[in-house]
Amino acid sequence: MADTADVIAEEIRRRTDDISSINRRIHSNPELAYEEHQAHDAFVSTLQSLGLTVTPHAYGLSTAFSADFGTGGRLIVFNAEYDALPGIGHACGHNLIASASFAAFLGAAAALRSSNQPGRVRLLGTPAEEGGGGKLKLIAAGAYRGAAASMMVHPGPSHGLAAPVRGVSFVRMLANVKVQVHFAGREAHAAIAPWDGVNALDAVCLSYNAVSMLRQQIRPHERIHGVFRAAGNRPNVTPADCTVEYYVRNATRAGAEALWARVRRCFEGAALATGCEMRVEPLNSYADVRPSRALCEAYVEAMPRGTVAMDEPADILAGSTDMGDVCYECPGFHGVFGIDTKEGEANHTKGFAAAAGTQDALDRALECGRGMALVAWRVLSDDAFAERVQKEWEDDMKLAAEGK
Incomplete structure (x- = not known):
């Protein structure tokens, strides 16, 4: 592993300019879900210039791509996210996710190249995490079929971490059911003949108050939140x-x-109370993130000593992501690394977007990429470890089927 670690570190060092260029381009040109054409094209052209096999517009998605290296053996998939948020750009730091996965892919590919042993690594461009469910479409198209593991890291706020800790490995995130509810009533002149109307806004307000009352009777880890789309x-x-x-x-x-x-x-x-018709429109719902404990432990070991905690704080990134659905397809890793914001701002703020564009944030992403490459290499090269990862995942899926 020592020799392999040197190979991985040297490859990432040699390719830092390429990774940095991608990172800057994504951050400075934020693109919304399924509109990430510049990010897609930048990745495809860069990967092709490095002599790698690339499939643009992969799996039927115009802004997805797939780059593959190696033959036979087990397959590791690194997820590169690059969509932004409306109005606040890369306030979730997806440019850093893409950079870390790019680094991990290059490092793991170099390890395979130097070893001449079987194994495959894939850099998968995964559009539309921010509400668009890009990975759900990739799952349906078979992008993760047969994978021994899928890996990525996500930036979060560093203010909840105690130095020298800079990241958390075992991160659970919530499942999320997303819906639009449409109420249909009947128009009327509100002054001349209000009795002729069926008020859909009344239904909206009644339901809002009912949900607010329901919040008193739910568990501390559960969340319900909504907005009025048309009123x-x-x-x-x-x-x-x-x-x-x-x-x-x-x-x-x-x-x-x-x-x-x-x-x-x-x-x-x-x-019922207002006399309205009601129609529910399901949106992209995300499963809970169920990380592989074996992969998370290996990541802690691969990173500089003392810089990554296993699972504390447990709520460092308590939202939802379509990476949760990937964890139901194969063993998954979704660690978090902290970046410094000027006033302690967390994800989905303008302050976080600014911090995601700094050199320090990129350096931390590259460090995480090296760690992921080492874990990937262990899955590819260590049969006993790979069997442990698979067995633990199968056991966890049985628990998930029981709702645990």
Whole structure:
């Protein structure tokens, strides 16, 4: 492993300019879900210039790509995210996710090249994590089929970490059921004949208050939040078509579905009380992140001593991601590394977006890439370790099927 670690570190050092160029281009040109054409093209051209086999517009998605190296053996998939948020750019640091995965892929490919042993690594461009469910489409298209592991790291706030700790390895994230609920009533002149109307905004308000009351009776780790998407146009017209959008989260996919069933009754009751029709439109729902403990332990060992905690703080990144669905397809790793923001801002803020563009943040992403490459190499080269990873994942999937 010592020799391999040197090979990986040297390859990432040699390719730092290429990685840095990709990182800057993505950060300075934020693109929304399924519109990441510049990021896609930059990756494809760079990978081709390095002599790697690249499939642009991979798996039927115009802004996905796949770069593969190696033959036979086990397959490791590194996920490169690069979509941004409306109005606040790379406020979740997906440029850093892409950079870390790029570094890990290059490092692991170099290890395979120098060893001449069987094994495959894939850098997968995964668009539209921010609400678009890009990985769900990639899963359906077979991008992770047969993978021994899938890996990525995500930046988060460093203010919750105690030096010298800079990251957390075993990170659970919540499952998320996402829906739009449409209420349909009947228009009327609100002054001349209000009795002729069926007020869809009343249904929206009743359901909002019902959900607010339900929050008193849910568990501490559960979350319900929503917004009004359409709530009428003029005060003197009874609103006939109104829409709300809600996210319902729980620690497990089964738990999120069970909580959604309770939330749905709030909407059904409001529709019944107001005389409105109700229609539920499912959006991209994400499973809970169920990381491989074996991969996480190996990552702690691969990183500089004392810089990565196993699972503390447990809530360093408590949102949801489509990487959760990948964890149901194969053993997964979704570690978090901290970056420094000027005033302690966390993800999805302008302050975090600014910090994600700094050299220090990129340096930390590259360090994480080296760690992931070492873990990937262990899965590729160590049969006993790979068998442990697979067995633990199979056991965990049995627990997931039981809603645990």
